[in-house]
Amino acid sequence: MAVKRKLILASGSPRRVELLRQVGVEADRLMPMDLDESQEKNEQPRSLARRLASDKAKAALHAISDEQDWKGSYILAADTVVAVGRRVLPKTEYSDEALSALNLLSGRSHWVFTGVCLITPDKKVRQKVVESKVRFKRLSEAEISAYIESSEWRGKAGAYAIQGYAGSFVQNLTGSYSNVVGLPLYETVQLLTGEGMNVQARWSEG
């Protein structure tokens, strides 16, 4: 029988845990990686998502280097970036930042990029960046202030979460919904199965 390798999710995001679980993949260990996520000068949003996903995965690989039990595990990491043109919208901490982000997103389209990085048991690094285009309706002042009151924007890239109240702002989405939430399921499962994980075999394990 093939060895069932462990999976480390280099993340502290409950959304990523849930999305993986949805497709039958339970991470054996969560390793939140606290990195500087700032954009480098002239760095494109897509490149930023790619770099941060790979930095998170590599930081986790480094962190387990002395742990025999975890050597040879798969390591998966992701990073989601919201951008209007070349401009990356930060994870909002304050309501005034959220207000300006929502005003910017109102009545227009923006891009959401999620970088996914998989380090295989033999330390190959596999990456993808998935993009989705999201169009928001024109938001009234009342909608924006109600959303600010809800606090759902806190700590979220682009000051919104599509999986919450802001789902009602989305007029159109081209690409992948799970990508916008934080982990594109089709591409992630492709990466895992392409590197030898039998994802479907887990479905009958309950």
Ligand SMILES: Cc1cn([C@H]2C[C@H](O)[C@@H](COP(=O)(O)OP(=O)(O)OP(=O)(O)O)O2)c(=O)[nH]c1=O
């Ligand atoms: C656009 C959008 C963002 N987000 C949030 C999730 C994240 O908080 C943030 C993207 O930040 P990330 O740095 O990608 O993820 P994270 O800090 O939550 O987790 P980790 O680095 O440990 O894996 O945006 C949503 O939840 N829904 C959305 O629709």
